[in-house]
Amino acid sequence: MFRKDYLLRMVEEMTEAIGKVFTLKQQRKHAEALSELDELLRRNFGLNSSLLNSLPAEDVIELFRFRGIIEVDNLQQAARLLEEEAYIYGEKAKVEGIDDEERQHSLDEELIRLMKSLHFYLYALNHGANPKLLDAPDRAESILELTKEYERPARTEKQLAMYREQQGKYDQAENSWYRLLHVGGEHPVNYRHDVQAFYERLSELEDAKLETGGLPREEVEEGLAQLNREMANG
Known part of the structure; x- marks a missing residue:
């Protein structure tokens, strides 16, 4: 109290x-x-x-x-x-x-x-x-809109990926992980295990939840397979 x-x-x-x-x-x-x-x-x-x-x-x-x-x-x-x-x-x-x-x-x-x-x-x-103390979710979304033309620091992109997953917006979370692996980030290899864990968490969810989150099971499996190939190739 x-x-x-x-x-x-x-x-x-x-x-x-x-x-x-x-x-x-x-x-x-x-x-x-x-x-x-x-x-x-x-x-x-x-x-x-x-x-x-x-x-x-x-x-x-x-x-x-x-x-x-x-x-x-x-x-x-x-x-x-x-x-x-x-x-x-x-x-x-x-x-x-x-x-x-x-x-x-x-x-x-x-x-x-x-x-x-x-x-x-x-x-x-x-x-x-x-989240109700300062309407932080709405404020974060507003800043994301204001800064959408700029590349976010890798550390912030990772937080965004985690947040989108928390929201159940799995397709948007995947987009952030993709940017870390293929677009931004000085050392994308550092994020591969994070992304692998992301796909593995999703693979345990029900099909309906994945569909609602914009990332059907086949896309989860495809993303994980692609990542495993990249990790195997170094």
């Missing part, structure tokens, strides 16, 4: 701060809006935006480990703040009169934060976060 009340208080505080940030954005007070979010990160988590955006995602996640467990509900709150930062930079890029270099910088900062936020949302959802 204490932890639930604690989380709700944090969410209420964050919601209030984001409302203030929204007003500052409307007034084009972008620096003040960013400062407000940075202060909330510092106060709630002892972190700051610069640290969250400079460290690799895996290292940031470790900062949320307490007594051996990643506090995923806190992580998704940090994701929400980074997401809001991204939108501020997106608004900065639209300001008339700024030069091309400054506009591109703002767009780059927006994308960095959207990708990092997406990774944290997916990781949190894959590891037991409360």
Whole structure:
């Protein structure tokens, strides 16, 4: 009960701060809006935006480990703040009169934060976060739509594959694994055992569930056979 009340208080505080940030954005007070979010990160988590955006995602996640467990509900709150930062930079890029270099910088900062936020949302959802606390599923889908033209980091693509499987969207999960093996990723061989385990999990499901998930049994068997051939050939 204490932890639930604690989380709700944090969410209420964050919601209030984001409302203030929204007003500052409307007034084009972008620096003040960013400062407000940075202060909330510092106060709630002892972190700051610069640290969250400079460290690799895996290292940031470790900062949320307490007594051996990643506090995923806190992580998704940090994701929400980074997401809001991204939108501020997106608004900065639209300001008339700024030069091309400054506009591109703002767009780059927006994308960095959207990708990092997406990774944290997916990781949190894959590891037991409360999906209703911040509407994280809807927020993740929104960011996926906003960033659909960009290649996702391999670590994020893996989280997306796991999340799609969790949702029962097996065809979309397979698409993410395919991208890791054949399109992106510096070391696709590292993901072969993950993909093999994915197909083996699906092979244990009923035909009707596979059909509903968009990946009929014959396609599962075909995918696993193809992967086994690739692994045999090195």
